[in-house]
Amino acid sequence: MKGKTILVVDDEPRSRMGFKRILEEWSAGRHRVLDADSGVAALDVLRREQIDLIVSDIRMPEVSGLDLLEETERLGLPYKPVSLLISGYAEFQYAQRALRLGAVNYLLKPVSKAKLIEAVEKALEIGEDRQRMKRMEKMVDPVLLELDEQRPTGNEAVNRAVRYIEEHLAEPFSLADVARHIPVNPSYLSVLFKEQMNVTFSEYVTRVRMQKAKELLLSTSLPVGEIAERVGYRTAKYFIRQFKEYTGTSPGQYRAREVADR
Secondary structure, X not given: OOOOEEEEEOOOHHHHHHHHHHHHHHHOOOOEEEXXXXXXXXXXXXXXXXXOEEEEEOOOOOOOHHHHHHHHHHOOOOOOOEEEEEEOOOOHHHHHHHHHOOOOEEEEOOOOHHHHHHHHHHHHHHHHHHHHXXXXXXXXXXXXXXXXXXXXXOOHHHHHHHHHXXXXXXXXXXXXXXXXHOOOOHHHHHHHHHHHHOOOHHHHHHHHHHHHHHHHHHHOOXXXXXXXXXXXXXXXXXXXXXXXXXXOOOHHHHHHHHHHHO
């Protein structure tokens, strides 16, 4: 797991520093552990730092742990931290509201070292899963997703054309090449494809190539020119123009922005 930043929030110095010390010893330098002595101070930290996990007491003056979660939502942070709340009171309404606000766990004081570490590890795993899902959502073309869910499965020619596209994505090919492989008349395949898929053959191929390109940009460090080749473009220049047309940004900008958001 990549190094994370954990924020411990508690107005009681002994509890706050105790939790911080436990997490620093457990982390052994893998993660950064910050602390704040109030909800107000925590909000200041959240505005300045990218926080992955908030470990907060519930009962604090001015801004409680529950208020902190609500205010965190209002900040509109590009990266939403997961939260773990701790309370000295076994009150059902606290736990209920904490979960409603998105807390992944609710612990009662006194919290043992083992229980705290276990809860933090699970919370960080949940945060990783959420980020992974967020990245996947950004990579997936919603049009392709909808087509995949709604596409009829009965027409063998279209099914074979889709399989050919997926299997030969790294190669430059035309509608005529695919029609020859099936084999059917190219004009017939063009009409049938549009009828069955609700997009033209060329738009479908471009969307599949752009989706694969986004996946390679985020999951590898391959240069843009090599990614262009892997998704079937003869020149990087044409690939960059197509990518910008479909995503509104260049491949390099897309990669830099998404990596920065992780």
